[in-house]
Amino acid sequence: MDQVSSETINTAEFLPAKPIDENIGAQNKIEFDLNDPALYLNRELSWLQFNDRVLEQAKNRKKPLLERVKFLAISGSNMDEFFMKRIGGLKQQVAAGIQEATADGRTPQQQLDECHSTIKGYQAQKERVSKNIFSDLRKQGIEILSFKELTEKEQKEARGFFYDNIFPLVTPQSVDPAHPFPFISNLSLNLLVTLRYPGGQEISLARVKVPVGAGANRFVRVGTQGHRFVLLENVLKNNLDLLFPGMDILSCELFRVTRNANTSKQEEHADDLLALIETALQYRRVAPIVRLQVNPDISLLHRGRLASELGLNEEKDVFISNDMLGLHDLWELYRLELPQLKDSPHYPIDHPLLAKERSIFHSIRELKNILLQHPYESFTTSVGRFLYEAATDPKVRGIKMALYRTDPDSEIVNYLIRAAQNGKQVAVVVELKASFDEQSNIKLASRMEEAGIHVTYGVVGLKTHAKLILVIRQDYKGLRRYVHIGTGNYHPITARLYSDLGMFIYDKAVGRDATELFNYLTTGFTPKRDYTKLLPAPKILKKVLLDKIEREISGHSEKKPGLIRFKMNALEDIDIAKALYQASQAGVKVELLVRDSCRIRPGITGLSENIRVISIIGRFLEHTRIYYFQNGGEEEFLIGSADAMKRNLEYRVEALVPVESKSLRAQLREFIELQLNDKVSAWNLQSDGSYIPVNPQPRKGAEGCHEKLIKLAEKRQHEAQRLRKRKSRQAGERNLKKN
Numbered sequence: 001m002d003q004v005s006s007e008t009i010n011t012a013e014f015l016p017a018k019p020i021d022e023n024i025g026a027q028n029k030i031e032f033d034l035n036d037p038a039l040y041l042n043r044e045l046s047w048l049q050f051n052d053r054v055l056e057q058a059k060n061r062k063k064p065l066l067e068r069v070k071f072l073a074i075s076g077s078n079m080d081e082f083f084m085k086r087i088g089g090l091k092q093q094v095a096a097g098i099q100e101a102t103a104d105g106r107t108p109q110q111q112l113d114e115c116h117s118t119i120k121g122y123q124a125q126k127e128r129v130s131k132n133i134f135s136d137l138r139k140q141g142i143e144i145l146s147f148k149e150l151t152e153k154e155q156k157e158a159r160g161f162f163y164d165n166i167f168p169l170v171t172p173q174s175v176d177p178a179h180p181f182p183f184i185s186n187l188s189l190n191l192l193v194t195l196r197y198p199g200g201q202e203i204s205l206a207r208v209k210v211p212v213g214a215g216a217n218r219f220v221r222v223g224t225q226g227h228r229f230v231l232l233e234n235v236l237k238n239n240l241d242l243l244f245p246g247m248d249i250l251s252c253e254l255f256r257v258t259r260n261a262n263t264s265k266q267e268e269h270a271d272d273l274l275a276l277i278e279t280a281l282q283y284r285r286v287a288p289i290v291r292l293q294v295n296p297d298i299s300l301l302h303r304g305r306l307a308s309e310l311g312l313n314e315e316k317d318v319f320i321s322n323d324m325l326g327l328h329d330l331w332e333l334y335r336l337e338l339p340q341l342k343d344s345p346h347y348p349i350d351h352p353l354l355a356k357e358r359s360i361f362h363s364i365r366e367l368k369n370i371l372l373q374h375p376y377e378s379f380t381t382s383v384g385r386f387l388y389e390a391a392t393d394p395k396v397r398g399i400k401m402a403l404y405r406t407d408p409d410s411e412i413v414n415y416l417i418r419a420a421q422n423g424k425q426v427a428v429v430v431e432l433k434a435s436f437d438e439q440s441n442i443k444l445a446s447r448m449e450e451a452g453i454h455v456t457y458g459v460v461g462l463k464t465h466a467k468l469i470l471v472i473r474q475d476y477k478g479l480r481r482y483v484h485i486g487t488g489n490y491h492p493i494t495a496r497l498y499s500d501l502g503m504f505i506y507d508k509a510v511g512r513d514a515t516e517l518f519n520y521l522t523t524g525f526t527p528k529r530d531y532t533k534l535l536p537a538p539k540i541l542k543k544v545l546l547d548k549i550e551r552e553i554s555g556h557s558e559k560k561p562g563l564i565r566f567k568m569n570a571l572e573d574i575d576i577a578k579a580l581y582q583a584s585q586a587g588v589k590v591e592l593l594v595r596d597s598c599r600i601r602p603g604i605t606g607l608s609e610n611i612r613v614i615s616i617i618g619r620f621l622e623h624t625r626i627y628y629f630q631n632g633g634e635e636e637f638l639i640g641s642a643d644a645m646k647r648n649l650e651y652r653v654e655a656l657v658p659v660e661s662k663s664l665r666a667q668l669r670e671f672i673e674l675q676l677n678d679k680v681s682a683w684n685l686q687s688d689g690s691y692i693p694v695n696p697q698p699r700k701g702a703e704g705c706h707e708k709l710i711k712l713a714e715k716r717q718h719e720a721q722r723l724r725k726r727k728s729r730q731a732g733e734r735n736l737k738k739n
Contacts, residue, residue: 032581032585032606032607034578034581034582037101037102037103037104037105037106038104038105039581039601039604039607040103040104040574040577040599040600040601041104041598041599041600041601041689042102042104042106042111042114042689043102043104043570043572043597043599044082044086044090044111044114044115044597045111045114045115045118045689046596046597046598046599046689047082047086047570047596047597048082048115048118048119048122049689049690049691050595050596050597050615051075051078051079051082051122052122052125052691053615053617053683053691054071054074054075054078054617055071055072055075055122055125055126055129056617057071057617058071058072058075058129058133059129059132061136062698062700064340064341064342064343065133065136065137065140065341066333066334066336066338066341066342067341067342067343068133068136069133069137069330069333069334070330070331070334072126072129072130072133072327072330073327073328073329073330073331073334075126075327076126076326076327076328076330077327077328079119079122080187080258080328081261083258083290083291084186084258084259084260084261084262084290085261085262086115087112087115087260087290087291088259088260088261088262088288088290089260089262090108090111090112090115091112091260091288091290092260092262093108094108094109094112103574103577103599104599113316116316119319120319123319123321126323126327127321127322127323130323130324130327131322131323137333140338140341141226141227142227142229142333142336142338143226143227143228143229144219144229144230144231145222145228145229145230146230146234147230147234147235147237147238148238150222150230154222154223155238157222157223158220158222158230158235159235159239161220161235162235162236162239162242163239163242165215165216166211166216166232166235166236167239167242167243169211169214169215169216170208170209170211170236170243171209172193172206172207172208172243172244173206173207173208174204174205174206175204175205175206175207176204176205181207181309182207184207184257184289184310185209185257185259186257186258186259186261187256187257187258187259187326187328188209188210188256188257189209189210189212189233189254189255189256189325189326190207190208190209190210190254190255190256190257191207191208191209191210191233191236191237191240191252191253191254191255192205192206192207192252192253192254192255192298192302192306193205193206193207193208193240193244193249193251193252194249194250194251194252194253194302195244195247195248195249195250196247196248196250197246197247197248198246198247198248203250206244208236208240208243210232210233210236211232212232212326212329216232217232217332218231218232218326218329218332219231219232219329219332219333220232220235227336227338229333231324233254237252237254240252251299251302253294253295253297253298253299253302254294254295254298254325255292255293255294255298255306255325256292256293256294256325256326257289257291257292257293257310258289258290258291258293259288259289259290260288260289260290288311289310289311289312289317290317291312291317291319292306292307292310292312292317292318292319293318293319293320293321293325294306294318294319294320294321295320295321295322295325296320296321296322298320303318306318343619346375346619346710348374348375348376348377348378348379348496348713349376349377349378349713349714349717350377350378350381350382350717351370351372351377351378351381351382352716352717352719352720352721353367353370353720354370354381354382354385355724359389359393360385360386360389360504361389361393361471361473361475361482364482364504364505364506365475365480365482365506367506368505368506368507368661369503369504369505369506369507369659369660369661369664370503370504371501371502371503371659371661371664371667371668372486372501372502372503372504373501373667373671373709373713374488374495374498374499374500374501374502375495375496375497375498375499375500375620376709376710376712376713377713379492379495379496380411380492380495382502382504383469383484383486383490383495383502384411384412384415384492386469386471386482386484386504387399387411387412387415387416387419387469388411388415390415390419390424390471390473391415391416391418391419391422391424392418392422393473395473395474395475396419396424396471396472396473396474397424397425397472397473397474397479398424398425398426398427398471398472399416399419399424399425399426399427399469399470399471399472400426400427400428400429400469400470400472400514400515400518401416401427401428401429401468401469401470401490402428402429402431402464402466402467402468402469402518402521402653403428403429403430403431403444403490404431404464404465404466404467404489404490405431405440405489405490405491406444406489406490406491406492407491407492407493407494408440408443408444410491410492410493411492412490412491412492413444413447413448416428416448416451416453417447417448417451417453420448420451420452420453421451421452425454425472426452426453426454427453427454427455427456427518427522428445428448428453428454428455428456429455429456429457429458429464429518429521429522430444430445430448430455430456430457430458431457431458431463431464431465432445432457445457454522456521456522458521458653459520459521459524459653460524461651462538462651462652462653463647463651463652463653464521464652464653465641465642465648465652465653465654466485466517466536466640466641466653466654466655467485467486467487467488467489467490467502467640467641467655468483468484468485468486468514468517468518468655469483469484469490470482470483470511470514470515470518471483480506480511481506481508481510481511481512481514481515482504482505482506482511483504483505483506483507483510483511483514484502484503484504484505485502485503485505485639485640485641485655485657486500486501486502486503486640486641487500487501487502487623487624487625487639487640487641488500488501488502488623488624497620497621498620498621498622498623499620499621499622499623499624499706499709500623500624501624501625501626501639501668503639503657503659503664505657507533509532509533510532510533510534510657512532513531513532513533513534514534516529516530516531516534517531517534517536517653517655520536520653521653533657533658534655534656534657535638535640535655535656535657535658536653536654536655537642537648537649537650537652537653537654537655538649538650538651538652538653538654541642541649541654541655541656542573542575542576542649542650545576545627545644545649546575546576546579548627548629548631548636549564549576549579549580549582549583549629550579551629551631552564552583552588552629552630552631553582553583553586553588555631555632556586556587556588560632560633561587561588561589561630562583562586562587562588562589562630563588563589563591563628563629563630564580564583564588564589564590564591564628564629564630565590565591565592565593565626565627565628565672565676566590566591566592566593566594566626566627566628566644567592567593567594567624567625567626567627567672567675568593568594568595568625568626568642568643568644569594569595569596569622569623569625569643570594570595570596570597570598570643570644570645571592571594571597571598571599571600571643571644571645572597572598572599572643572644572645572646573599573644573645573646573648573649574599574646576644576649577599577600580592580600580611581600581607581608581611583610584607584608584609584610584611585606585607587610588610589610590610590611590612591611591612591614591672591676592611592612592613592614593614593615593616593622593672593675593676594613594614594615594685595615595616595621595622595623596615598613598615598685600613600685601687601688601689602685602686602687603686603687604687608687612684613684613685614675614676614678614682614683614684614685614694615682615683615685615691616675616678616681616682616683616704616705617681617683618678618680618681618704618705618706619681619704619706619707620706624639624671625639625640625641625642625643625656626638626639626668626671626672627639627656628668628672635665636658637658637659637664637665637668637669638656638657638658638659639656639657639659639668640654640655640656640657641654641655641656642654642655642656670712671709674705674708674709674712675705678694678704678705679694679695679698679702679704680695680698680702680703680704680705681704681705681706682694682695682704682705
């Protein structure tokens with residue numbers, strides 16, 4: 001990984017009004033006020049740092065070229081979502097006149113200004129990375145050409161392709177007194193065309209939407225040999241005479257818009273949550289625009305007019321980009337069949353403890369707890385199989401599931417429908433407000449209801465984020481409950497890309513708790529719900545975590561030093577952050593694996609010198625949540641769906657479950673320690689909010705934690721196979737002796 005440049009990390013953006021001195025608490029002469037905003041990092045700026053680390057992967061020439069392309073695409077998509085959700089939300093707060101400061105002391109307007117400033121630096125870095133990647137692609141025979149670089153024959157072929165395949169999809173729209181400025185859809189690419197009649201004086205404008213995704217690829221292949229492409233907008237630009245026959249084309253300028261995706265509305269008294277979400281989606285389509293992206297060749301006049309028509313501040317909301325707009329479309333290049341330019345393919349193994357020849361329920365009942373590590377172990381042959389067997393096993397009586405998001409084409413929903421068709425009682429809690437999957441989830445919910453599944457939408461006012469399945473089966477001793485709990489979504493595609501955990505559980509207490517939680521989700525009634533092992537939010541989880549941190553503090557001593565290890569996507573909740581600061585001040589060692597946003601400033605003497613914060617950015621997207629407490633040697637591991645964020649702990653239905661098996665605890669300990677000791681993919685958070693790589697120049701061939709976890713999964717599989725063979729041989733020998 002390349003050394004972080006000063007252009008990538010603008011530490012000045014992260015410094016509080018009163019700079020933090022890491023030795024400020026030396027000699028314990030200063031008492032810290034844990035309500036001081038200077039002690040906390042800003043969530044939005046911290047997230048932007050995360051996207052810088054993603055961009056660094058695209059910059060790293062030690063990675064295979066198409067993997068760098070992938071990270072550039074991810075970085076661009078991340079920024080799109082940041083504008084849609086975070087910038088959109090801040091703009092809403094500013095428009096509403098909200099002046100309340102966050103825990104780090106920033107008002108919405110201050111956050112907006114600092115985010116815009118930081119994004120400008122990101123933009124410059126991204127353009128350099130993009131330029132280098134396109135140059136390296138050309139060296140590898142993947143050429144992204146301008147239309148003028150094509151031969152006359154190739155231009156003619158491209159024109160024919162456009163006429164046959166693109167032209168019918170394009171609808172030009174005039175912009176004049178009779179035709180007001182047209183609606184511009186979110187994340188769409190558009191051409192602003194200036195034209196006039198031959199010999200005329202009056203200049204007209206027209207908008208042409210580039211139909212990417214509407215049956216057309218962004219990268220138009222040139223010829224049949226090699227990998228040569230022209231961007232679709234470039235083809236469109238050079239064939240405008242087909243759209244405007246006989247007109248003089250004076251200019252053609254590309255622009256792209258991003259709309260606010262915050263659709264949250266008051267739902268406490270909503271009679272029909274489904275109707276409310278559908279209305280919110282309609283609102284999102286026409287929501288205010290929060291960003292305009294243009295290329296530098298656009299005229300000042302047209303840039304100003306676009307900003308005015310779209311209701312934007314030309315100084316702050318218009319972003320001039322010297323590279324390709326809409327980097328998400330680079331996934332088209334990543335999908336090229338060029339394995340030599342990608343990481344070696346990874347094929348998840350079948351879980352070694354889930355024998356194919358026996359019922360999965362028998363395996364779970366025998367072992368009590370089975371830990372699943374995705375994507376190292378297959379989601380399809382574990383969780384998918386669990387649902388398939390639940391749907392087809394005549395002894396299964398019912399299935400209950402919390403579904404946050406899934407692939408619309410996956411077998412997950414088909415298995416649930418099949419179960420209902422087989423006469424089983426099936427109840428599914430569908431979270432309609434899963435960001436950017438609302439429309440998909442509405443369709444899935446309707447499809448399941450039509451099949452006879454009992455579909456509910458969770459508890460009004462709360463988002464259901466828990467990952468939970470409960471299967472009720474008629475075993476030989478009566479009804480038995482089998483539970484799956486996970487850290488990731490029930491999504492077979494992302495299960496190949498995200499690092500997640502899951503666990504099958506056969507435990508009476510957990511089964512009862514899961515039943516209580518589903519009853520709460522389907523009714524919303526809360527009185528007298530008791531949980532023995534499951535830790536649900538929002539009623540219980542946060543208090544338990546704070547209590548366990550306090551227990552670690554009170555139990556800390558030289559003989560039995562305290563240790564807290566959390567792994568999560570984000571640490572934003574101020575109460576949790578304060579408690580961890582207090583733990584550090586008491587001498588408890590705190591090790592945090594936080595993928596993106598983190599409030600805590602580690603390494604400040606007298607406050608957080610016992611806290612270490614690491615972010616892992618590697619082959620897979622970190623998505624696992626683990627909470628560990630050493631507890632005086634009586635170790636506790638909790639896994640589940642919740643990050644240490646206020647929204648997760650107070651406004652979502654989440655669930656964590658304890659991992660009680662010693663062997664599974666050992667696996668989790670190994671998992672965490674691999675990441676804490678990573679010398680390839682790990683970044684250390686500094687007290688000023690910047691990140692530096694643990695090892696700026698890892699040796700060639702060095703493996704990060706993801707590569708090591710792949711090998712560990714394979715090792716577990718081989719050991720299980722050897723054990724089965726040995727048992728089979730021993731059984732055969734015993735039979736021979738008997739005979």
